[in-house]
Amino acid sequence: MANKVYDHKAIEKKWQDIWESSRCFEAKNDATLPKYYALIEFPYPSGDGLHVGHPRSNTALDIISRKRRMEGYNVLFPIGYDAFGLPTENFAIKTKTHPAIITKRNIDRFRSQLKRLGFSFDWSREISTADPSYYKWTQWIFLKLFEHGLAYKKEMPINFCPSCKIGLANEEVVDGNCERCHNPVIRKTLNQWMLRITDYAQRLIDDLDTVDFIEKVRTQQINWIGRSEGAELNFKVDGTDEVIRVFTTRPDTLFGATYMVLAPEHPLIAKLADKITNMPEVQEYQRSAAKKSDLERSALSKEKTGVEIKGIKAINPATKQPIPIWISDYVLITYGTGAIMAVPAHDSRDYEFAKHFSLPIVQVVAGGNIDEEAYTDTEKGTMINSGFINGLEVKEAQARMIEWLVSEGIGERKVNFKLRDWVFSRQRYWGEPIPLVYCEKCGWQPIPESELPLELPEIDDFYPADDGTSPLSRATEWVNTTCPKCGGKAKRETDTMPNWAGSSAYFIRYCDPHNDKEFVSKEVADYWLPVDWYNGGMEHTTLHLLYSRFWHKFLYDIGIVSTPEPYKKRTSHGLVLGENGEKMSKSRGNVVNPDTIVDEIGADAFRLYEMFMGAFDQPIPWSTTGAKGCKRFLDRVWRLQDMLIDKHAENGIRDCLKVSIHSTIKKVSEDYERMKFNTAIAAMMSLVNDIYSVGSVTYDELKTLIILLYPVAPHICEEINENMGYTEPLHHTKWVEYDESALVENTVEMAVQVNGKVRGKINVASDAKQDEIEKIALASDEVKPFIEGKTIRKIIVVRNIVNIVV
């Protein structure tokens, strides 16, 4: 007899030990086996330890991994740590402890927490991005990018706190103020390393058609890259040789361009300083704009601000009329050319600006009500007030205008992307050193590959230098080196790489994590890649996903990998919220620690609840009592052992459970694949309820149930399997198939509707013909009162509904 309640602590420990010692979840680099590569986003080992959000993604792909093994695949389900990063560095500064020590401590904690949850990771391939044997290859990829001209230096602004003398991440800027000292943050310009991701913009859009990403992820990638077609053209600055170059998606509206706007950082302002009559005013505006963060400039300014640049005018190439030039921070230096032609009649932001500063508004497309708002429709409208394109429709006018611009040498067709190049420098200690050296004679030089990894130097003080440069600049011995090219005196780059670097190709390194000769062997990469299924959070669907696709494409171009896309399939999970429905956070005091839950109800029940709590892709509030309900279900499964019928007396699947079991196999098999874990579990609960109603269970019936349940709750299922006397563990057992013919019942219940309202039920043979069904429905006692004395106009028989229209 089994105990009423199973001892989750003993059982889970037992099976975790067996899995670890038998190394049964280690993937084999054997190309003769069918492979499956399941990937979760590796965690950032924060000081707070694992939270209940992590297991949601992990359990989902653990279910898939375990099911795939039972289906005969050689499965790679790896784990590692994205270990470089800001929080660790800040903690290091605060506690005067080396970030490497903190990182090791955090990783150890994460590892033990993950192991307690019984995920079937291949622990032999564990990696950490902060490990020199790993970041050697991050640096190697950077050198390849540099070698291929995809890394370059550019003046870029950073958030800088003048009081703390430290560069800040956007995250550390709160309402324009420094998160620590609350003083205003300014924008300081530094010469930084950039990666040319924009070279890949078109391919990053096009190749989305070749992969299976959930729709919202795909949409977000496309919107982020932001392709737009239009024209780039020059406006002459009157009385000078200078031109203002602009990009527009609406070349058709050129006749309506009544003024121009430059971004505050536009270089032309300095160039024409001697012509500008109100320079102090302009400079004052530039200074105030520099104080604003990107976020402020974009979000907060309902009210448009700006200053007219007096003393210079631009010439509208279509009307030949002089138009004023303004400076305003609603124009961004980072997008397009950093200057726009303003067409207030047909762009809402220009309209708002023109109204605010009483600038002329000239309508050039008929339609809308220009007195009220800009008319922005690009689908319909006829050109007016537009010289040679008058009377044309918008689309036609665009084509015609571009033709004209080209023939006059004023401009040309142009595709523009919102996507910007990737700022790759950080003025921080806890990141990969950038493996370049600056020589006065030879310029920037890569260090030889043989010197990789370029390890972080040991320093005591991780605080950035007073001028905002990286703490590495204080490691004088490390910084001063010789030029790899000429052998003369040279200095190392002291900026480090961003957090994103280590996570941009980690899934490739998992294929061959111990290779110290190359990043990955071609053979092994060809076997494992692409990743078959990648699940992660929505918060990474723009940056990380795009960066890693970019790196992968680059590695494809230089022949390291053989697939243009890294991930065949990408899905996303919803956030686990606190019990109060708010985002879990320390400050809200609603954080749930998985350790206490596992202690109380065990890993199996915890995993089960994480999957049962709601739709996988939706954010769901945590409920500890709900989790306990899942433990109750597992206890119920456990007690089925008491109902077992002697194997020799009766076995097989009995008729009383045949339909129930086969439909559950079908439902569970399909729902796991569609990530509908909550309904898969509900189906198993129903099956258990059915077995309880029957009152007994055969070996084959129970075996089927525990095979279905095993991917979610592996420990208890292995234990029951062993108790039943099976010597082969479930992870070596074949997945169950359902029998289509067993799903069909002899009779089906159909609802009979009269004018769409259910009035009765009938039972008919499942192979009954339509006219037979109609006859039975019309004769039904429940239905009769509703059709008597009425004319039957139509009878519709669909699936399990009969609708009588009277």
Place this chain on the structure above:
RNA sequence: GCGAAUGUGGUGGAACGGCAGACACAACGGACUUAAAAUCCGUCGGGGCGACCCGUGGGGGUUCAAAUCCCCCCAUUCGCACCA
């Protein structure tokens, strides 16, 4: 401001355009127990004694049939780089 999503019982949620509320949680009633826990059985959207009627954020529409499709509105959440 832009973009995306969501809105169903006390709660989490089910529902290829086809019987709204599966499966759970909570609550309540009962059995078992000296008692409690556990377990088992039952009730559980609202109204009506009842036949029935009303119900998926609100208002229209399409359809034999709408939580589901279309239009308008409201609310909430998330993301954001005013994207020219």
